[in-house]
Amino acid sequence: MVVPIIFGISDIPLQVISKLMPAIEEIEKPNCDEVGLNVSKREKKLRLVLLGTGFAGLSFIENFNNYIPTREKDSLELTVIDSRDYLLFSPFLYEVATGQINESHVLVPVANKIGSYGYKFIRADVKRIDPFENKVITLGGQFPYDILVIALGSESNDYGIEGVSENAIPLKNIEEGIRVRKRILESYKKAINIETIGDAVDALTTVVVIGGGAAGVELSASVIDLFEGLNRNRKNRIVRSKVVLVEMQEHLMIDQGKKFSNRLERMLAEKGVELQLGKRVVKVDSDGVILSDGSKIASQNIFWTAGVKPSRVISSLEDKFVNVKKGRVVVDPYLSIPSFHNIYVVGDSALPPKSLEQDFVPQTAAAAVQEGKFVGIHLAHILCGKSKKDVFCYRNHGVFLSVGHRSGICKFSTGLMLTGYSAWAVWGIVHLLKIETLKNKLDILFDWTFARFHLETVSGIT
Template sequence: MQTLSDPDSRLSTARVLILGAGFAGLATAIRLGKERAKAQVTLVSRRNYHLFTPLLYQAATGLVDPDHIAQMVRPAARKYGFTLFEGEVSNVDIDAKTVQTSFGDLAYDYLVLAIGSETNDFGIRGVSEHAISLKTLPDAERIHSKIIDSLERALVISDQAKRKRLLAFVIIGGGATGVELAGSVRDFVKFLLNDYPGLAEDQFSVVLIELMQNLLPGLSRYLSEQTYRILSKRGIQIRLNSRVMEATDGGVLLSGGELIETGNIFWTAGTKSPKLVDNLDLEKERGRIKVDQFLRVREHPEIFAIGDLASISDLKTGEKVPWTAQSAVQEGDWVGIALSRVLSGRKIEPFVYQDKGYMLSLGRQVGVAEFRHFKTSGFFGWLLWRIIHIALITTTRSRLGVIFDWTFAYFYKRNAAHTEH
């Protein structure tokens, strides 16, 4: 088996620069600290928190406080001995081995590219103007505000057609984010209607649009079929094989000419690599940076690319490693171990991805999970999802905050104050 050795093992304390404090970059920084690597580790990221994206749809639907899924990185920086700079990275000069940031240039011996991905609207007309995506904390707050705003406006409008339009919620993209958001929007609005006398349950609708012939493309048939069954049973209108041609302020136009009238369009249909990555003169595959079995960029062994911006092949199956938090953490952790071994002159073996399974929370007390040969859905799937996600949250503040939010929402109410305008 091929092994990796340090291309420049003369470095006594190498400068390791990590870009992006997401799942991948943070895992690298923490692992380097745990391994006590002979390195001066610097992490640069746009925000000084790590966003726990699996709960983002819950922040958008009042189930958790947005602050509780923004995990502080500075305590980890202190604990694991890395330097954190909040700032925007604008360019990487690969030849000069420097990175340009909003606060100045930084030099590196090893670079870990981990700035994730951006929303992809595939150039579809009107999406950037009329749809809200779900990728960042401000996105979640905008969706939350939009839902409440629509209910407030529906209450004071007498025109039934306009009211129906305000109470129609359309989610475009039937992947993991879309199905979870659809289930939670349905629960949120249904619960809110109790506080809006005059708005009836049969006046609101949730529509989920998917281009492919099944939900959750790329995941197993079991997950896809169970999700379809659960969401349909909860009254969500699922439109498969449906191509969105345009988003307007009147609704969503499908390829057959049908217009789904709505004032609420939420976009979860895809991601792409950031502009900064596009501009780098590195080999790409489906727009993502192609790496070797050691997660290094070809011809630049000092650069690692991990997480959503990388195209990585699974050594066991030959398939592409999916762009998920679980893979990003594995890759980040692996790079931390690899770098610390390389810096102390030890050899390493290639990265091997471990598929740990998938699970989805689809609404109050319903979920679906599949781990290798174990499958479950309904209440048990939901409970498992909650237990595992609490365990995955890394800071005590966030964990306790989310437990409090869930308990409060379960026995009392979700947050529906219209604080954003």
């Protein structure tokens, strides 16, 4: 099992590697002095490579940097690779898509921060990882590593459903957020210029959101607000809109419990979102969406939030050594790959073992931050000779959702549930505290206060 690991780490003998990599059941990692990874005692610099500066990657680097003593830092070389030089604060992406927040305000710059820690940031698209040769292959060159941390997130998954990739816009990155906004605004402008009421106008003013997870729920409620905002100054010629949320499960976010689910469905219905539950999308074409019961929803605005799959780089890793389940790499309790213990996987790409509270760790920013922090501290500890006893344990702090402007639903880990304005205030405070820089926080507060004027600017409709 460990044979593949020894290629490429010429200066770390096999016994050392196998000592560093205990069986999954083993709780205590060995002391690094024993295994030779204590950086201060190595002759050559230890090469650490981090792929991805999203929630998991950034949390890794911040915690690693906090916990690694300066003298050990000099004995290692940390290279960070990402195809973009910012973190996208995805919890606010739907607000970009509905014109409430300026797109630049949800992007947190990362390159300077990484540089200020004394690490190297390289902007490159990772193509492949060769775990046998300990190399990361990018378009711009190859990067050898002794220890690799993969934090590449996930990609939108259309599950191969006919017409989705051609006719529906996913909501996963900033470009897609802007595309969603443009599509709704273009449709609205076309609709107000058509004189007669009929099917053509209906298709332009019907929005279909596919996928009733957190992103789909927040987007559909917010689209209602967007139409209301656009109609506000058009007393004579308002556009009648319809927002449909399609979910293949019988209930929305049922993993949060029946009470949460019922309440959420009621709130959305009161807001004006039409729910199509227990129905699968079988086809999307240029005119609309066809559901599993044979019905068709005519729409020119179809948005996809129905699921994710691993990054292409992760898929290319899969072979008899790397187990990819549910589209995520199965990792051990230390978040390393069982057959390649010098490779850690964190964030959406990782499937950690069952934790105390849940069957699996969810693919959320909150979980990604916890995983990044765990590996950051864990590696800093073992690299400077301390042993680390804990294994990763995910802590669920609750669910916080906005359901349109000034309304929300929260469920804390204690089971306490809040709805309405207070829940929206909690949601806002939690997320504002989490977004990284003071500038981002102030910009977003400004956008929320003057959302109406921002909408007028981006839409060109007054």
